Amino acid sequence: MNGKGSITLEAGVEQAWDVLLNPEVLAKCIMGCNKLELVEEGKYKADLSVGIAAVKGSYSSTIELADLEKPKRYKLIVKGEGGPGHVEATGVVDLSAVDANTTTLNYEYEAEVGGKVAMIGQRMLGGVAKLIINDFFKKFSKEVKQAVGS
Amino acid sequence: MSSLGKPMNRVEDARLLTGKGTYIDDLPVFPNTKQVMIMRSTLPHARIKSIDVSEALKMAGVEGILTGQDLRQDLRQDLDYLPVGVTAPVEYYPIAIEKVRYVGEPIAVIVAKNRYIAEDAIEKIKVEYDPLPAVVDVEQAAEPDAPILHEQVGSNVANHRYFHYGNADQAFAEADHIIKHKFKFPKYSATPVETYGVLASYDHASEVHTVHANFHGPFILHSLMAKALKVPSSHLRLITPKDNGGSYGIKAGLVPYIVLMAAVSKKLGLPVKWIEDRQEHLMSSSSGTDRVTYIEAAVKKDGKVTGFRMKFIDNVGAYIRAPEPACLYRNHGNTTGAYDVPNLELETMAVMSNKCPTGLIRGYGGQQTYFPLERMMHIIAQELQLDPVDVIRKNLIATEKFPFRTATGGVYDSGDYFKAFNLVVETGKYQELRQRQEEARKEGRYLGIGFACIVEPSGSNMGYVTIALTPEERAKSLPKSGCPEAATVSIDPMGNVTVRISTTPSGQGHETVTAQIVSDVLGIPAERIRVIAELDTNTSAWSIASGSYSSRFAALGSSAVYHAAGKVKAKLIKIASSLLHTPEDELELQEGRVFVKGQLEKQVPLRRLTGLAHWNPADLPAGMEAGIYETAYFSLPQAIQPDENDLINSSATYGFVADLVLVEVMPDTGEVRIEDYFTVHDAGTLLNPKIVDGQIYGGLAHGIGGALYEELMYDHRGQFLTGSFMDYLCPTAPEIPRVTLKHIETPSPLTPLGAKGLGEGNTMSAPAAVANAVSDALEGFGVRIDTLPLSPNYIWKLLR
Numbered sequence: 001m002n003g004k005g006s007i008t009l010e011a012g013v014e015q016a017w018d019v020l021l022n023p024e025v026l027a028k029c030i031m032g033c034n035k036l037e038l039v040e041e042g043k044y045k046a047d048l049s050v051g052i053a054a055v056k057g058s059y060s061s062t063i064e065l066a067d068l069e070k071p072k073r074y075k076l077i078v079k080g081e082g083g084p085g086h087v088e089a090t091g092v093v094d095l096s097a098v099d100a101n102t103t104t105l106n107y108e109y110e111a112e113v114g115g116k117v118a119m120i121g122q123r124m125l126g127g128v129a130k131l132i133i134n135d136f137f138k139k140f141s142k143e144v145k146q147a148v149g150s
Numbered sequence: 151m152s153s154l155g156k157p158m159n160r161v162e163d164a165r166l167l168t169g170k171g172t173y174i175d176d177l178p179v180f181p182n183t184k185q186v187m188i189m190r191s192t193l194p195h196a197r198i199k200s201i202d203v204s205e206a207l208k209m210a211g212v213e214g215i216l217t218g219q220d221l222r223q224d225l226r227q228d229l230d231y232l233p234v235g236v237t238a239p240v241e242y243y244p245i246a247i248e249k250v251r252y253v254g255e256p257i258a259v260i261v262a263k264n265r266y267i268a269e270d271a272i273e274k275i276k277v278e279y280d281p282l283p284a285v286v287d288v289e290q291a292a293e294p295d296a297p298i299l300h301e302q303v304g305s306n307v308a309n310h311r312y313f314h315y316g317n318a319d320q321a322f323a324e325a326d327h328i329i330k331h332k333f334k335f336p337k338y339s340a341t342p343v344e345t346y347g348v349l350a351s352y353d354h355a356s357e358v359h360t361v362h363a364n365f366h367g368p369f370i371l372h373s374l375m376a377k378a379l380k381v382p383s384s385h386l387r388l389i390t391p392k393d394n395g396g397s398y399g400i401k402a403g404l405v406p407y408i409v410l411m412a413a414v415s416k417k418l419g420l421p422v423k424w425i426e427d428r429q430e431h432l433m434s435s436s437s438g439t440d441r442v443t444y445i446e447a448a449v450k451k452d453g454k455v456t457g458f459r460m461k462f463i464d465n466v467g468a469y470i471r472a473p474e475p476a477c478l479y480r481n482h483g484n485t486t487g488a489y490d491v492p493n494l495e496l497e498t499m500a501v502m503s504n505k506c507p508t509g510l511i512r513g514y515g516g517q518q519t520y521f522p523l524e525r526m527m528h529i530i531a532q533e534l535q536l537d538p539v540d541v542i543r544k545n546l547i548a549t550e551k552f553p554f555r556t557a558t559g560g561v562y563d564s565g566d567y568f569k570a571f572n573l574v575v576e577t578g579k580y581q582e583l584r585q586r587q588e589e590a591r592k593e594g595r596y597l598g599i600g601f602a603c604i605v606e607p608s609g610s611n612m613g614y615v616t617i618a619l620t621p622e623e624r625a626k627s628l629p630k631s632g633c634p635e636a637a638t639v640s641i642d643p644m645g646n647v648t649v650r651i652s653t654t655p656s657g658q659g660h661e662t663v664t665a666q667i668v669s670d671v672l673g674i675p676a677e678r679i680r681v682i683a684e685l686d687t688n689t690s691a692w693s694i695a696s697g698s699y700s701s702r703f704a705a706l707g708s709s710a711v712y713h714a715a716g717k718v719k720a721k722l723i724k725i726a727s728s729l730l731h732t733p734e735d736e737l738e739l740q741e742g743r744v745f746v747k748g749q750l751e752k753q754v755p756l757r758r759l760t761g762l763a764h765w766n767p768a769d770l771p772a773g774m775e776a777g778i779y780e781t782a783y784f785s786l787p788q789a790i791q792p793d794e795n796d797l798i799n800s801s802a803t804y805g806f807v808a809d810l811v812l813v814e815v816m817p818d819t820g821e822v823r824i825e826d827y828f829t830v831h832d833a834g835t836l837l838n839p840k841i842v843d844g845q846i847y848g849g850l851a852h853g854i855g856g857a858l859y860e861e862l863m864y865d866h867r868g869q870f871l872t873g874s875f876m877d878y879l880c881p882t883a884p885e886i887p888r889v890t891l892k893h894i895e896t897p898s899p900l901t902p903l904g905a906k907g908l909g910e911g912n913t914m915s916a917p918a919a920v921a922n923a924v925s926d927a928l929e930g931f932g933v934r935i936d937t938l939p940l941s942p943n944y945i946w947k948l949l950r
Contacts, residue, residue, distance in 0.1 A: 057273070083273035085192050112867065114253070115192030119433055119873025 001125055004108040007137050011144045013097040016105070017071035019147045020093065020140070026063070029139040031132050034058075042066065048080060052121040052128045057084035071095060085115025101148075109133065153666045153676055154903065157840035160659040161676075162393075171393035174347035174364040180421035183349070184213050186411065187268035188424070189258040189275055190434060191250035194286070194504040194868025195297060196279035198248060201258060206274035211263035214418045215271070218247040218257065221413055229413045232378045232406065235472040236500070236618055238308040240300050242469040244378075244406035244413075250279070251299050251468035252506050253870040254434030256406075259414050261422055284504040284868030288442055288465035291503040299468060299502050308470040309478070309500040309618050313796050315557040316493035318448070321457025325448035329530055333522040334937040335917075337440035337465065338860040340511040340852070341880055342656070344395025345431040346404050350411035351421035359412040360387045364394045365404040366654040367697015370612065372687055374472055378409045386412070387688045394656035398852060399510030399699055401656065403436025405471070429873045436509040437862050439477040440465045443522040448493070449530055453541040457493035458486065462518070464500045467507035474508055475500035479617045480515040480700070481607060483560025483800035487523050488567050488603040489545040494557045500618075504868040510699055512852050516604070516914030524602040524918035525936065528925060538601055538922070539575060546571060546603065553899070559797025561788060562605065562804040563906075564896045570830045571603055571808045577892055578810040578828035586812075596817060597825070598927025602809045602919035606833070608701035608907020609633050609802030611789035612694060621794045629791040633802050634783050635702065636691035637710040639668060639718045641778035643764035645757040647672065647679045649714075652692040653707035654685050658909060659841040660703055664711050666838060667903070671715035672722075673740045674756070691781045701907025704837060705803045705898070706784055712902050713782035721778060725759045728771040786900055803898045803906035805833040809919040815927040820946030822858055822924055824887035829912055835897045835904030845909045846891055853916025855881045858939050 009016045019025055023044060027036035035047040042065040049058040059080030067075040076091040089111035096104050111129060113121070121128070165171050203215040221229050222243065231241045241247075245256040258275055262268035283297040290296055291306045299306055322328060349362040359381060365371075365388065376383035388408070394401070407424065415422045426435065441464050448457040466474045478498045486494060527545070531538040546567045547554050554562040580599070587597040613631040616624050638650040649668055653660050661681040669676040685692060695702070719739055726744035727734045730752055738747050745753035760778050762769055767776035792798040810828040815821070829850065836842050859879040863871040872878040897904025921935040924945070928935075933948050 112869075114869050116429070116873070118865070118869040118871060119253070120429065120877060122871045122877060 001129060002108070002110040003129065004106070005133070006104055006106040007141060009103045009105055009141055009144045010101060011103055011148045012100050013095050013103045014071050015148060016095055016103045016144055019144050021065070025140070025143045029136050029143065031135050042068070050132070052117055052124055055084040055117050055121045058082050059087065085113060085117035087117065088112045152670050154670050154837055155835070156838070158662060158666060158838055160662045160841065161665060162659060162661055166393065172391055173344055173393050173395050174362065174391045175425055177349060177362055177391055179349060179423055180351040183421040183423050184261045184263065185265045185268055186414065186422045186424035187260045187262070187265060187272060188256045188430070189260060189272045190430070191246060191253060191255040191257050193250055193279055193281055194253050194284035195282040195299070196250050197282065198246060198250060198257065199278040199280050202276040203258065206260065206271040209267060209271050209274065211267040212271050213261045213263065213420060215261070215275070216259045216414055216417060218243060218245040221245060221417065222247055224417070230378050230380055232409065232471060233374050234470050235474060235476065235615060236309045236470055237623060238303045238470065240303055240308060240470055242471050244410035252504050253868060254430070254506055255468065256410065259410065261414065261418055261420065286503050286505055286864045286866065286868050288440065288463050288501050288503060291465070292463065292499060292501045299504065306502045307499060308466065308502055309475045309498070311498045311618065311620065313496040316457070318457045318459055318493045318495040321448040321493040325456060326451040327449040327534065328446060329449055329526065329533055330444070330446035331526065331529060331936060333443045333445065333525060335441045335443070335518045335521050336861045336938050337437055337505065338856050339432065339437045339862055340398035340400040342396030342398060342400065345428060346401065346407055346426040346435055348404065348407050348411040348424050349421070350415040352412065352416040357381065358385045358387055359416065360389070361408055361412055362389045362391060363404050363408050364391055364401055365408060366390065366394060366397050366401050366656055366699065368402065368473065368694065368699055369692055369696040370694035371402065371405050371472060375405055375409050379412055384688070387686065389686045390654050390684055392684050394654065397656040397698070398512040399514060400436050402510045402699060428875070432862065432873050432878055433870050434506050437506055438511040439474070439508040439518065441518040445522045445526055447526055447530060449534070451534065453530060453534055453536045453544045455489060455491050455530070455545050458491055459495045461497040462499065465503050465505065466500045467505045468502060469507045470500055470502055471507050471509065473510070473615055475618050476615050477508065477515040477518065479614050480610060480800060481519045482558050482614060482617055482798050483556060484605045484607050484804060485519060485558050486556055487520060488547060488605050488806060490547045490551070491545070492557050505864055512849060513910045513913035514700070516910060517853070517856060517917050520602065520604045520914050521918045521921065521938070524604070525921055528600065528922040529934065532929065539580065542571060542601060542603055543568070559792070559799055560801070560804065561799045563898045563900050564834065565804070565806050565832060566894065566896050567603065567806055570806050570832050570894050573892055573894065574808040574810045574828050574830040577830065577890060578826070580810065583812055596815045596927040598813050598815060598923040598925065600811050600813070600919045600921065600923030600926055602915040602922065604807050604915045606701070606805040606807055606908065606911050606914065607801035608805065609705035610695070610700040610702070611798070611800055611802065613789065613791040614798050614800035617792050617796060617798050621796065624792065631789055631791040632785040633695045633702065633706055633789045634693035634785040635696055635706040635710040636693055636781060636783045637707070637714045638691050638779065638781040639714040640780070641718065641760045643761065645760045647674055648682060649679060649711065650682045650690055651707060651711060652685045652690050652696040653703045654698045655683050656698055658698065658703060658845060659838065660707065663708060663837050663841065667708055667711045668715045671712065671719055673742055691783070693783060700801070701909040703907070704833065704905040705901055705907045708837060708903055708905055709901050710782050710784040713784055714780050717780035717782055718778055721780065722756065722759045724771060724774065725762055726754050729754050788900060803834065803900060805831065805906045805908055807831050807911045807915050809912065809915045811919045811923045813920065813923040813927055815924055815945065817949055820942035820944070820949065822940050822945060824854065824920065827887050827889045829889065830892045830894065831908060831911060832894045832896055833908035834901070834906035835895055836893065837903060837905050842908060843891060846911055847889065849910055850889060850912035850916055851881055851886050853912040853914070854886065854920065856913070856938060857917040857920035858941065861939050
């Protein structure tokens with residue numbers, strides 16, 4: 001399963017980058033994120049609870065930021081495992097400045113799921129992924145706006 | 151007053167319809183029984199690095215958790231791997247030991263006070279895997295560079311054989327046309343309402359495993375289970391419940407779970423109960439076998455087929471487990487179906503891949519064989535611009551050739567294929583259908599007509615499984631043959647009749663037909679005959695072939711019942727002969743008494759005869775044993791072992807099915823609608839036509855499922871995608887079309903009642919018949935159907 005999209009952020013590229021890499025912001029923006037703690041440079045441990053179709057449950061996950069090219073580009077690797085199965089997703093986030101106060105964010109993702117999520121959630125998966133991602137960026141633009149305002 | 155051949159109501163139905171059946175989950179449990187939940191692999195192929203159960207074990211109510219390593223190392227002498235049906239050194243344990251090889255493979259067994267706790271405990275178990283590349287496509291799995299599932303085997307090919315019958319080279323050299331095609335038959339399943347269930351208890355004093363399971367044989371697998379548990383087979387007491395909520399073959403796949411629960415119960419010293427859930431059932435119980443077929447026909451210009459070359463590649467999933475690779479061979483004697491084709495070259499392969507292991511489902515191997523064969527008859531007609539009816543008639547086995555010996559060694563005991571085929575053509579008003587098709591086309595509608603003519607094998611000859619071995623390999627072990635079944639008829643001191651059968655029915659009405667047979671033989675009303683269908687390996691009469699599979703009741707089970715009743719009758723006549731001072735051949739048994747022929751007043755009631763055997767044996771004829779308790783074993787002398795030329799009569803009897811189906815295909819949506827279905831069956835003498843029709847409708851529904859809806863799907867990485875009835879579609883009542891069913895009866899000369907098996911029929915023919923009809927409808931689009939199911943998505947894509 002894969003997808004891509006883009007949003008416009010009302011902030012300069014440097015500022016958008018800083019917000020994007022702030023773990024507190026990440027924790028707030030990721031749907032169902034109960035806990036996010038730094039385990040090593042660029043690597044977080046998270047507890048996520050997500051429901052996909054009839055498959056509800058929690059995943060203990062690692063979120064890793066890799067291939068950082070400040071302030072332009074990085075890769076986000078999410079690996080989750082739990083009762084409902086496992087998820088492995090990779091996202092690439094690309095920032096480009098439109099002007100001093102506007103940035104375009106392009107993203108692409110690829111995800112693989114296994115176990116119960118795959119066997120009974122497959123029909124819903126594409127929709128759920130879109131929902132989670134759209135929700136993330138909606139919350140994220142809000143956070144960026146707030147950061148600019150403060 | 152014979153009740154055989156009459157459409158008697160089923161004695162089972164009253165209890166089943168009022169919720170009074172006794173299924174596995176209704177059985178009383180052993181004292182202190184704990185519930186079991188199985189944790190299963192979420193990866194298709196991986197090395198298990200570690201399984202940490204410590205957190206889960208701390209949960210209140212959890213009694214124990216066992217992994218493959220616990221069962222293998224701590225109890226090594228008690229759990230060996232299950233023997234497999236081929237020479238490839240595959241180690242198959244009922245729980246993963248070092249590697250997982252399919253999504254759904256058991257990795258831990260949680261035993262808890264109740265199922266809620268057991269299920270929650272799974273979330274606390276941490277498994278670390280080292281993922282390995284997976285392969286699910288059967289042809290890719292057979293490649294030398296494919297990921298290997300079983301390192302000690304060295305390749306994924308578990309069985310590979312070549313067969314030559316007649317002279318295919320000559321047939322192809324002399325052919326006017328050579329027509330070939332590749333077909334893919336999908337992995338689909340049988341989906342009984344009741345899933346698997348096992349109750350297991352171990353008695354340390356007697357060292358006996360007592361297991362209740364809704365298993366239905368073949369009981370040859372009992373010896374494998376005892377071997378895996380390393381106990382004498384007499385110490386594995388396997389009991390089946392009175393009622394089994396459907397199987398259609400798939401419950402033969404209970405074998406690993408019976409072994410696993412027996413081992414767990416022994417290790418923990420606790421009786422355990424495991425009831426499988428629907429997701430487990432779809433993901434990891436068992437399934438039909440997906441097959442790729444390459445087929446080539448040598449054809450004369452009039453449509454006569456003189457030879458075939460075929461290659462079957464069966465995907466047996468992650469472990470080849472007995473009775474696989476039998477999907478390749480159950481139909482070996484009828485590989486060329488209803489056609490008179492003396493020359494055949496056949497290559498067979500069974501290949502392992504990262505999918506759930508396969509086994510019996512209704513039709514076992516039949517639908518896989520007939521889909522390409524029947525599609526070819528249709529393609530030949532298309533290519534030669536002949537009517538498919540003419541091509542079929544050109545090739546059907548002539549009536550005067552019965553009993554007919556096929557190229558591969560099958561002996562078709564009786565039949566009149568022309569009569570049955572003509573009847574379906576006539577019943578369906580074939581010419582009118584063609585006119586309707588033509589008129590519809592003018593309106594821009596796409597109707598299609600399809601046929602299938604298939605031979606329905608019943609009552610497997612247990613010798614057929616050894617055709618997987620070469621004649622040289624076979625010569626190294628003792629030969630196997632036969633199809634034995636047993637039944638016991640007894641009469642108690644009060645004159646009441648009890649019959650014990652070992653045919654483990656799962657809804658086929660064996661109790662009804664058994665009572666009909668005994669009633670006919672002994673002249674006692676069927677209502678007064680009690681039939682016990684529970685099989686208990688410690689107390690029932692049974693043998694390796696016992697059970698309910700391969701439509702064996704009508705051919706073999708009923709014959710065992712008939713003979714056991716015959717033995718009782720012979721004894722009663724002997725007693726009467728001494729009481730009436732009349733020779734036995736002058737006596738007749740009818741309506742509860744024995745009388746002298748032509749002298750009705752000289753008679754003695756049955757009660758008196760049976761009473762004598764129990765209450766006053768001193769007055770029995772000299773040398774006669776007391777009591778009335780007779781067991782008969784029935785096998786067929788024709789079910790012999792394969793010979794050195796690989797000729798095998800793989801089944802006891804062979805019936806015939808001819809189908810004619812009319813479909814409409816909607817090019818805008820890809821939807822296929824079955825407008826009309828005509829089917830003619832010849833299953834020899836019918837014992838109970840009402841049960842026969844029920845069996846046939848059920849088989850047809852399953853066949854339509856295979857044709858249009860059902861597939862167990864995996865993604866390219868080996869993840870399983872169809873774990874619920876929203877993802878795995880089964881036909882329900884509204885999807886079943888109008889069906890016109892007719893019978894002809896050519897009695898089998900081999901069975902005492904002339905009956906043949908008939909429980910699978912249209913499961914094998916409908917996928918081919920529907921595919922032929924859809925191809926016929928879409929001929930103008932250049933579409934040639936070569937895979938199933940014909941879902942709207944699939945058809946829509948074909949048309950674009």
